[in-house]
Amino acid sequence: MNKSDLYALLDRRADDFGEIAGALWDYAEMAFRETKSAALLCDVLEREGFTVERGVAGIPTAFTATYGAGSPHIGILGEYDALSGLAQTAGSAVQDPPTDQPGHGCGHNLLGSGALAAAVAIKEYLADHPGRVTYFGCPAEEGGSGKAFMARDGVFDGLDAALSWHPGARNNIAAGSTLANYQVLYRFHGVASHAGGSPHLGRSALDAVTLMNVGAQFLREHIPTTARLHYAVVDTGGFSPNVVQARAAVLYLMRLPEVTDLPELYERVNDIAKGAALMTGTTVEIEFVKGCSNMLLNTPLMKLMYDNLTATDALTYTADEEALGREIRKTFTADDVFPYAMDIDPLEETETPGTGSTDVGDVSWVCPTAYCYMACKPLDTPGHSWQMTSMSKTQTAYRAMMRAAKTIVGTAVDLYENPALLDDIRADFKKRLDGRTYTCPIPKDVVPRALDDLK
Ligand SMILES: [Zn+2]
Ligand SMILES: [Zn+2]
Incomplete structure (x- = not known):
């Protein structure tokens, strides 16, 4: 299978991954409590022929799912945890929480399912090509740094590269560090x-x-x-x-x-x-x-991902989707513009760190890592918001999720087809490490704890 076969496969199976994103949205489980979410993803990966290891790093909701053999070995990072108090009716432009329960206000239901879609398509490619893919089921990005605990345990060791994405309001490559x-x-x-x-x-x-x-x-x-x-x-x-x-x-x-x-x-x-x-x-x-840890960027890997992002088709929107986007935007701005990002932002690497953090940073100290953002919500919509929860279970977001999957798949296929690309990527990684090695910021004796345990 070549890239366009894989994209066609993703188009054919888009509804399956939309359903999984919807199920994760319904579960809306918080950090280290993602029992149903992790079980669903593990079951799907097992059915797809991956070798699944549950409960890695001593965390019941962390897992790995591997397919293929040899190298390159590429990791796909998936998240699926929700945020406290952000329950919201899906696809609604008015704040309408059905409960005071958690909600997917960061869109990790999309993140987890889109990464899964990418891993499944890569598996099809690897059926007749050398190389390995591992889907990393990473719990507790919000308030738990699940990946840092996993990195402390060596779960990401030996990867040639790690790829992921995050739902956003724009289409771009994450090209700035994090705190x-x-x-x-x-x-x-x-x-x-x-x-x-x-x-x-x-x-x-x-x-x-x-x-x-x-x-x-x-x-x-x-x-x-x-x-x-x-x-x-x-x-x-x-x-x-x-x-x-x-x-x-x-x-x-x-x-x-x-x-x-x-x-x-x-x-x-x-x-x-x-x-x-x-x-x-x-x-x-x-x-x-x-x-x-802060994120170590990787210039050649970001460029490769950018080339693959720009090769994907732009999304189109129905009149209803446009209307929903405009209504949602009205809840935080008077500026009435077409509500969705249609363009891809130019790749502009910056050494100025952002204002947020992600435990993807820890993976980036272990192997070259890159991720992209895909517009799953109207322009300028704040993160960690009811508006994001609302958008995270819509066809609008599901289409963006599948575009992210294609971007990841294209990047991975380039690395499998041309492993020499990894030479530059490794050299950049080495330069950024500057003689340092990864030290997990979490002391050895600290065990992962759910936020509701911290009272
Ligand atoms: Zn978040
Ligand atoms: Zn997030």
Whole structure:
């Protein structure tokens, strides 16, 4: 099979992958709880003839599915986790959450199914060509850094390249780095007491959280301007103002452009926590939850993916789809334009890191890695939004998902057909590593934890 045969195969089977994306959307399972989602993907891959290994890296919802033999060995990264509180009626332009449950506000149902479509098409190619493909079932991109745990366990070792995509509002290649991060839980312990009758006998853990957050605000001026600090109070110690709160916990997310700079920021935030404990007569437990690395770009691999993206057909939209896009755009802008990105953005590599993070970064330190964005939602639609959940179960998004699958398939086929392309890709990878090797930012003894375990 050549590329156009594979694209035709993807067109024929588009409804199957749309259905899978729809099922993942319905499951909407959060980080490390993606039991049904992972099972569905594993079952499909097994039926397609892949050798599936479930529960890799000790994570029940992480898996690998491999087909073929020898080299090149190309990895396709799939995600399928949802976000808290973003349930939304599909295809609706009004905020209409049917429940307070999680929703696919980052479109990972599309990501997982589109990557699956790519892996299945590549399998057809490999039926009569040398080479191997592995679909990596990567849980907990949101708040869990599943790939970093998998990388810590060596799951991505030996790959010649890794490819993926992400639903977006534009069509382009991810050509900027991402921020490395640490997520750390600070759990304060105090002494309960009657807040009116005997406050002098109490030691407030909630006060400690408040003072820690104040300390962190003052810290901001004295850390690199590229650093980002965010927090969520995950335990306020209860609902009774007439009780001195004996326990409280705050979850911090610290971000910097270079993973190697994070330990210093981490220690400074730890000092603020310890200071808050000292001020309030409480104690603090510091629990490292997860971390991920910044993305190492790979110029030749990005270019190859860009060439394959530009070779795919532009999408067309029905009048109803255009109307939905315009209505959704009205919820955040008055600027009334054709609602979908029709063009492919030029490939413009930038050394300036973005403002977000992804655990794809960890894979990029293990092997050359590239991914593209495909327009699954109206232009400028914010990420992590009900609007994105709404779009993530529509034919509009499914068509973009299949275009992403074609881009990945085309890139992979080029690498199988012409393994010499990997020489430049490897040289670029080596240059970016600059003598460094991958060190997982997550200490060895830290186990993956679901977000609802962090209370
Ligand atoms: Zn996200
Ligand atoms: Zn995402």
